Amino acid sequence: MTFLELHPLKAEQLSAVVELDQLCFGGLWTRSGYERELDSSSSQLLVLEAAIDDQESGFSRQSSEVLTQNLARADFQTAPTSQNSLLGLGCFWSILEEAHITILAVHPDYQRQGLGQLLLYALLRDAKRRQLEWATLEVKPSNQAALSLYQKFGFSEAGRRRRYYKDTGEDALILWRRGLQTLEFEETLTQCYRRVEHYLSLWGWQLPDSWEAQIISSKPFKESPGLTSPRE
Numbered sequence: 001m002t003f004l005e006l007h008p009l010k011a012e013q014l015s016a017v018v019e020l021d022q023l024c025f026g027g028l029w030t031r032s033g034y035e036r037e038l039d040s041s042s043s044q045l046l047v048l049e050a051a052i053d054d055q056e057s058g059f060s061r062q063s064s065e066v067l068t069q070n071l072a073r074a075d076f077q078t079a080p081t082s083q084n085s086l087l088g089l090g091c092f093w094s095i096l097e098e099a100h101i102t103i104l105a106v107h108p109d110y111q112r113q114g115l116g117q118l119l120l121y122a123l124l125r126d127a128k129r130r131q132l133e134w135a136t137l138e139v140k141p142s143n144q145a146a147l148s149l150y151q152k153f154g155f156s157e158a159g160r161r162r163r164y165y166k167d168t169g170e171d172a173l174i175l176w177r178r179g180l181q182t183l184e185f186e187e188t189l190t191q192c193y194r195r196v197e198h199y200l201s202l203w204g205w206q207l208p209d210s211w212e213a214q215i216i217s218s219k220p221f222k223e224s225p226g227l228t229s230p231r232e
Contacts, residue, residue, distance in 0.1 A: 001206045002050055004115075006122055009045040009089070011038060016086040017047065024105040026167065037091060045091040046122055048106075048115060090119040092127060092135070099127035099180070101137040104146075114199035116149060118207075121193055124153060125212065128180045128189070135180060138172035140165060150175050152195075154188050 009017060018031050037043045088106040092099045101123060106115045127135055138161060139146050155175040164172035179185050200206070 002204055003206050003208060004087075004118070004200075004211070005049045005051045006046055006118070006207075006211055007049075009034070009038060009047050011035075013047060013086065014038075017089060020086055020089060020105060020107060021103075023108055028103070040093075042094045043091060044094070044123070044126055045103075046089065046119065046126075047086060048088040048090075048119055050085040050087055088115050088119050090123045092123050094127075094130065094132060097133040099123070099130075099132045099135040101135060104137075112145075113203040113205065114196050115205075116146075117152070117192065117196045118200065120149060120153060121189065121196055122212075124177075124180070125189060128185065131181065133178070133180055135177040137175050138164060139175060140168070140170050141173055142168075142170060147173075150177075153177060153192055154185070 014031055014034055017034055018029075021027060021029055021034075034045070037045045086107070087110050089103065090101070090105070091103045092101045094100075101120075104116060104119055104123075106119070124135060135155075136158070137150070137155070139150065141147075155177045157173050158176040159174040161172040161174060163169050177185075197207070
């Protein structure tokens, strides 16, 4: 069983995050963009790592060798060659009462194992904790896997941005999820988490009991009427 760590981005992880961005998006955000996220009180950027149970420190990052062994037991053929254990990342900006989800990425070798669902759950749970009222994001119409994921959490289409994606010329679907402070949304989160937890276990992933406390950032978090894009 491999443990997962989910926590806010740290400065020493910038190189690994930029590498993951390059793998998933071909370089969507630059290093300086991620550095600005660290400094922004309106940004919550979470990273997902693999860890092994360590008697001295509680958890330690897992080597690629151990990850490869776990994947082999799960009949999964590939594993990262890098020595870092970064599996994914997700980010949202707080803009007035909105959680604007700007990025959601899982290492290509670990996709379709429930890690993206876990990241989205963590972002939305944190947005709810921060008393935000709705969430929004953009997604390619051709990305059916992402659309299916967002629909599970109650997102629906609210509009389009024409030719938004420069790499393909595709439109962007604008998805919204309202009512983050309602009982209905809490029930949705609970149901989604049960599915995620079960799916993760099938792949040999496990969350520590106190994992949700790890995602709370120590930096002050405040509303912002607008933010500068970190993509350049």
